Amino acid sequence: QKRKSLSTKNLLQRLINGDKVALSQSITLIESEQKKHQKLVDKLITSSLPHSGQSIRIGITGVPGVGKSTFIEAFGKMLIRKGKRIAVLAVDPTSSVSKGSILGDKTRMQSLVNEKNAFIRPTASGSSLGGVARKTRENIILCEAAGYDVILVETVGVGQSETAVHSMTDFFLLLKLAGAGDELQGIKRGIIEMADVILINKADGENQKAAKQAQMEFKRALHLYPEKQSKWAPKVKCVSSLNNDGIGKVWDMIESYKNKTIENGFFHQNRFEQQKFWLYDSLNQKLKQNFYDNPKLKSKLKTYLTQIEKQEISSFKAADELYKYYLDLLNAK
Amino acid sequence: QKRKSLSTKNLLQRLINGDKVALSQSITLIESEQKKHQKLVDKLITSSLPHSGQSIRIGITGVPGVGKSTFIEAFGKMLIRKGKRIAVLAVDPTSSVSKGSILGDKTRMQSLVNEKNAFIRPTASGSSLGGVARKTRENIILCEAAGYDVILVETVGVGQSETAVHSMTDFFLLLKLAGAGDELQGIKRGIIEMADVILINKADGENQKAAKQAQMEFKRALHLYPEKQSKWAPKVKCVSSLNNDGIGKVWDMIESYKNKTIENGFFHQNRFEQQKFWLYDSLNQKLKQNFYDNPKLKSKLKTYLTQIEKQEISSFKAADELYKYYLDLLNAK
Numbered sequence: 001q002k003r004k005s006l007s008t009k010n011l012l013q014r015l016i017n018g019d020k021v022a023l024s025q026s027i028t029l030i031e032s033e034q035k036k037h038q039k040l041v042d043k044l045i046t047s048s049l050p051h052s053g054q055s056i057r058i059g060i061t062g063v064p065g066v067g068k069s070t071f072i073e074a075f076g077k078m079l080i081r082k083g084k085r086i087a088v089l090a091v092d093p094t095s096s097v098s099k100g101s102i103l104g105d106k107t108r109m110q111s112l113v114n115e116k117n118a119f120i121r122p123t124a125s126g127s128s129l130g131g132v133a134r135k136t137r138e139n140i141i142l143c144e145a146a147g148y149d150v151i152l153v154e155t156v157g158v159g160q161s162e163t164a165v166h167s168m169t170d171f172f173l174l175l176k177l178a179g180a181g182d183e184l185q186g187i188k189r190g191i192i193e194m195a196d197v198i199l200i201n202k203a204d205g206e207n208q209k210a211a212k213q214a215q216m217e218f219k220r221a222l223h224l225y226p227e228k229q230s231k232w233a234p235k236v237k238c239v240s241s242l243n244n245d246g247i248g249k250v251w252d253m254i255e256s257y258k259n260k261t262i263e264n265g266f267f268h269q270n271r272f273e274q275q276k277f278w279l280y281d282s283l284n285q286k287l288k289q290n291f292y293d294n295p296k297l298k299s300k301l302k303t304y305l306t307q308i309e310k311q312e313i314s315s316f317k318a319a320d321e322l323y324k325y326y327l328d329l330l331n332a333k
Numbered sequence: 334q335k336r337k338s339l340s341t342k343n344l345l346q347r348l349i350n351g352d353k354v355a356l357s358q359s360i361t362l363i364e365s366e367q368k369k370h371q372k373l374v375d376k377l378i379t380s381s382l383p384h385s386g387q388s389i390r391i392g393i394t395g396v397p398g399v400g401k402s403t404f405i406e407a408f409g410k411m412l413i414r415k416g417k418r419i420a421v422l423a424v425d426p427t428s429s430v431s432k433g434s435i436l437g438d439k440t441r442m443q444s445l446v447n448e449k450n451a452f453i454r455p456t457a458s459g460s461s462l463g464g465v466a467r468k469t470r471e472n473i474i475l476c477e478a479a480g481y482d483v484i485l486v487e488t489v490g491v492g493q494s495e496t497a498v499h500s501m502t503d504f505f506l507l508l509k510l511a512g513a514g515d516e517l518q519g520i521k522r523g524i525i526e527m528a529d530v531i532l533i534n535k536a537d538g539e540n541q542k543a544a545k546q547a548q549m550e551f552k553r554a555l556h557l558y559p560e561k562q563s564k565w566a567p568k569v570k571c572v573s574s575l576n577n578d579g580i581g582k583v584w585d586m587i588e589s590y591k592n593k594t595i596e597n598g599f600f601h602q603n604r605f606e607q608q609k610f611w612l613y614d615s616l617n618q619k620l621k622q623n624f625y626d627n628p629k630l631k632s633k634l635k636t637y638l639t640q641i642e643k644q645e646i647s648s649f650k651a652a653d654e655l656y657k658y659y660l661d662l663l664n665a666k
Contacts, residue, residue, distance in 0.1 A: 042650055045647050045649075046645075046646060046647065046650060049644045049645065049647060050644055052644070053644065134649050137647075137648075137649070138647070138649070141647065272641075272642055275641050275642075275648045276638065278648035278649065278652075279637070279638070279641065279649075279651055279652050279655075282648065282649055282652035282653075283655060283656060284621065286652065287620045287621065287624055287656075288617065290660075291616070291620055304612070305609065305612070308608050308609070309605055309608075311385070312379075312382065313382070314379065314471070314474065315470075315608045315615065316467050316470070316471070316611065316612075316615055317378065317379065318612055319611075319612050319615035319616045319619065322612075322616060323616060323620075330663050330664075331663075
């Protein structure tokens with residue numbers, strides 16, 4: 001009986017019927033490091049693919065304290081009232097336990113957790129961003145097969161995680177707080193370029209004036225960037241997740257983004273570009289891993305680094321020799 | 334007789350004696366695609382290494398028309414008057430002939446070309462940035478072995494060439510013109526972060542007011558970036574290469590940069606980091622080349638891309654299978 005419940009066919013059927021338990025079980029399989037589970041996952045993903053792709057995938061980033069979970073709750077409940085089914089995933093390598101990931105602490109999205117039409121899953125496990133990203137992308141496919149219309153993928157932005165989330169979503173949302181005036185200071189490089197909308201959160205009570213000011217400064221900054229490939233002009237809006245202020249408009253905006261980019265062809269072109277990106281990214285990771293993780297090569301590399309530091313050999317010559325050594329190793333197998 | 338003049342020992346001896354003809358010959362060898370020349374170059378570089386490293390390497394970038402050659406002439410002649418020997422190299426992949434590289438057109442630096450203590454060499458040949466960069470780095474080593482104190486490496490900034498130049502120099506200089514007010518608009522991403530100084534060129538005559546304004550705007554922009562690892566606070570200065578205005582001060586600044594970064598350890602640490610960067614960069618290039626240039630793999634990759642587009646396979650599964658195929662190919666050899 002148990003074995004049967006883990007068959008691909010059974011899982012897929014239940015997934016397509018929107019069975020939350022099947023979705024959880026499938027994701028648990030993705031998390032598993034066991035070989036036999038991996039094979040099952042491969043089959044499950046492949047057979048889920050034709051049922052995937054119809055959702056809108058939204059990336060959400062913002063530093064801890066910006067109010068991501070409150071925003072996601074307000075946003076998610078609004079969508080559920082509109083009859084949508086929403087899934088919340090996360091990409092935070094190494095953070096799942098130790099760094100107090102928002103989603104690890106499910107109590108903070110309590111009102112959403114209990115909704116029939118919401119599915120919340122903490123960040124995939126794994127210490128490398130590549131591994132976490134792969135699992136999250138696979139989770140997206142499963143969530144879509146299970147009929148979720150809106151997939152939120154959040155990150156607190158450790159290392160390159162925003163880039164990873166940006167590369168697997170259709171729309172990228174940056175949450176900010178109004179600060180002490182110099183709004184752009186301290187913003188991570190490249191984040192502004194990725195954002196399709198910047199939301200100044202907690203624009204309520206005494207914060208409203210500062211929020212308006214921040215909004216102006218970000219608008220000015222966005223002005224300096226070249227036009228996006230999507231032809232979408234990024235927006236800056238003030239919202240209050242607490243008072244549910246402006247939340248509905250965010251969804252309207254995302255819908256008009258989707259319409260515009262489907263019409264001009266960017267939406268699907270971008271998804272294919274993302275698939276290619278992940279293909280090449282995985283391939284390059286594998287190539288490097290196979291090289292740099294080779295124990296013989298590791299010690300050889302160390303020797304060369306010492307020689308380089310002593311100016312005994314140039315970096316290029318060292319690379320030539322190391323690579324030749326690697327090919328010899330492969331051929332000797 | 335001719336064969337003798339191409340021996341490593343002979344070339345090296347003449348190089349160390351500061352013989353310009355030997356330097357030219359050596360660089361021509363680097364440019365050569367012949368296997369026997371490559372071997373000679375390898376030896377020459379290795380034996381030049383202990384005699385290299387004592388110069389200051391300055392990267393210079395700026396769009397065509399910004400006055401790079403006029404600046405380099407004014408800057409170079411000032412250095413020669415101070416008793417320095419200067420070498421001017423360039424990194425502009427594919428541009429050497431067709432795009433009218435400044436250095437290809439030597440007549441534009443006529444007064445410098447005729448100086449005994451100046452050595453000017455057009456950009457290395459090659460269509461890939463990696464290839465051009467390697468040759469230029471090797472040229473730097475030879476120029477240093479030949480006793481040049483100041484190495485200028487210029488680029489017009491095609492593709493990633495600024496990053497390449499930045500990764501082989503100690504100090505990075507960005508030339509700009511005062512524009513129509515919105516100075517930051519259109520500046521390539523990442524360039525500002527690399528600059529140790531931004532020089533507003535042609536700050537003469539009617540341009541002076543606009544130059545001062547541009548200077549202020551850039552200062553404001555620099556303020557937004559986090560402190561550099563070198564602990565050097567980037568400067569913004571107005572210069573007139575035409576009137577020789579401010580040129581001497583640029584050198585004073587570079588000297589104080591060198592003193593500061595030698596003292597805090599960044600100077601040499603950075604050079605070692607650069608060497609490591611080029612080692613890893615070359616290795617990664619080789620790994621990718623060997624993979625993606627494989628004809629069998631190329632056609633297999635094409636098939637998988639079609640399958641991915643049709644949603645028949647996930648990017649990750651495709652990567653797994655392609656990589657397995659590659660390993661099988663290697664083992665079958």
